């Protein structure tokens with residue numbers, strides 16, 4: 001069997017998944033209407049959260065495709081995938097051109113020696129400027145130090161949404177055949193009889209989980225043939241401290257290859273293919289599965305360290321247990337243990353007992369876990385996310401991020417001033433037509449909470465991307481102008497009359513009729529200090545009291561608390577209450 005392995009990479013929303021879906025559809029690998037973004041959360045949010053494997057057959061060759069997430073919080077996952085494939089489709093929006101995450105994933109690909117195929121997508125957009133985008137991509141290749149071979153990248157123009165690809169913009173085309181042809185021409189063959197003859201070496205780059213089979217390893221067979229039921233050795237050259245440098249035995253019980261979006265059980269799989277392996281309960285990313293223990297391990301795959309952490313604990317608010325079915329500490333612990341089976345970037349400290357310390361790669365990484373849990377019927381509360389500090393050679397270090405902000409020109413002053421307060425150092429400033437792009441490097445500590453503020457400051461026109469770039473010396477105290485909380489001192493239903501008065505003093509998170517309790521945060525105060533309020537207070541009782549006058553009040557729509565917004569605005573002495581239907585903030 002002939003095999004090629006590619007990954008699809010891009011900035012968020014540039015069309016990776018649409019392109020993958022269209023490739024699978026055209027080659028008959030999936031039916032009409034089936035999408036790689038199969039997870040409910042992915043469909044709701046319209047973004048890819050988990051990288052996924054699929055395959056298609058074209059002219060007798062099996063093409064394994066890994067669709068990757070574009071959001072920066074999942075960047076380290078993309079990096080792992082890149083280690084295991086032979087070429088990438090670098091998708092670039094024909095209107096936006098290369099964006100921050102384009103640069104990151106391209107840089108990683110070039111460093112690994114991959115020769116990308118550039119796909120200029122969305123050429124159907126009215127404001128598309130494909131030639132300009134291509135020029136910009138070339139500049140980016142040069143900036144990133146691409147070699148001669150890499151600079152000679154092929155370009156394909158696409159409308160992923162419609163499943164159309166062309167080599168020249170003026171070509172007539174009705175499908176993706178031109179792209180498939182380029183893939184066959186450009187992507188090195190992964191399989192050969194010679195490789196099959198070698199002793200087995202497989203390396204997992206992702207993990208999966210199945211209720212019956214337990215942990216699954218998704219990996220590439222570099223050499224040899226893997227057989228179901230065979231005894232193997234697992235070599236670990238870094239990775240988990242408990243196993244580092246050791247070789248342990250294991251048994252492969254089942255093997256699956258990818259066919260379309262489905263997995264297909266097989267008795268054996270050959271060199272070059274990407275497989276899912278069951279039977280190795282403690283297998284980990286970057287280890288080497290082999291049959292001959294004297295074989296060398298493959299170079300390991302690093303896992304990026306977490307940058308933020310927060311505590312998960314049982315909900316003990318007055319409303320505890322109202323919505324959740326899974327609420328006890330033991331239930332939460334079991335769920336978190338299961339998460340560790342597949343969530344590679346996550347770390348959890350179970351030792352404190354009355355809470356669990358969960359560490360992850362960013363707010364979205366944590367928010368996705370919480371969102372999944374509440375949908376499954378869990379109820380819990382979490383503390384404010386804090387950055388993780390380390391010490392190396394006596395120096396205190398903290399995570400830093402590259403922050404890219406696109407704003408209307410007139411907002412420049414405000415943004416620069418605010419980022420400076422958050423210890424952001426300006427790296428570059430680039431005026432474009434009516435907006436300006438400013439790049440900063442800032443401690444994660446300073447970036448936390450800025451997203452929402454920027455959106456408000458720019459009335460939704462500002463866009464911010466950030467990406468962890470590593471640990472650096474502690475940047476010193478940051479005086480963020482924290483928002484104060486408006487805290488209810490009463491139990492009962494919020495009344496329009498009192499909310500009408502309170503909304504003059506800050507931003508409310510609740511509307512009339514919302515049930516509140518003593519200690520619940522119902523809004524924030526512009527002044528910065530906490531404020532105790534009674535949102536249940538009706539109008540002064542007079543003989544004239546009429547229901548009608550209460551209803552005539554017009555309230556500003558509340559700022560609805562979502563998980564991510566809650567994690568962003570929560571204060572140190574508060575908890576975010578996460579329930580299947582409600583999200584609330586409360587004083588600890």
Ligand SMILES: Nc1nc2c(ncn2[C@@H]2O[C@H](COP(=O)(O)OP(=O)(O)OP(=O)(O)O)[C@@H](O)[C@H]2O)c(=O)[nH]1
Nearest residue numbers: 012013014015016017018047048070122159160161
């Ligand atoms: N006009 C136009 N829109 C497109 C095209 N391809 C994709 N889109 C739209 O762009 C949006 C994002 O597409 P996706 O395929 O989900 O993008 P993605 O790169 O997978 O996004 P992430 O996985 O979240 O990083 C969707 O609304 C698509 O309908 C295209 O060729 N033309």
Ligand SMILES: [Mg+2]
Nearest residue numbers: 016017047048
């Ligand atoms: Mg996607």
